[in-house]
Amino acid sequence: MNFDTSKEEDIQIEKWQKKHIKKKHRNNTYSGAIGGRWTYEFVPTSLGDIGTIKCNCGDEFVFREL
Numbered sequence: 001m002n003f004d005t006s007k008e009e010d011i012q013i014e015k016w017q018k019k020h021i022k023k024k025h026r027n028n029t030y031s032g033a034i035g036g037r038w039t040y041e042f043v044p045t046s047l048g049d050i051g052t053i054k055c056n057c058g059d060e061f062v063f064r065e066l
Helices: 007-024
Strands: 038-045 048-055 060-064
Touching: 007 048, 007 060
Parallel strands: none
Antiparallel strands: 038 048, 048 060
16 A cells, blocks of 8 residues: 655644644654654545644644545
């Protein structure tokens, strides 16, 4: 399976990430030696895919809903 994000979704995700880092992590952008702060989750359904991005702190943003 292959999951992609649209340009509009990329913009939404980037805005959420910047706001989240500023508010929750006090502008600390460090993600570890190999990254890993962000997890993208795609859930395929018969009606379409649901897309979520999650921070390693537990907060999440749904960028694609049905």
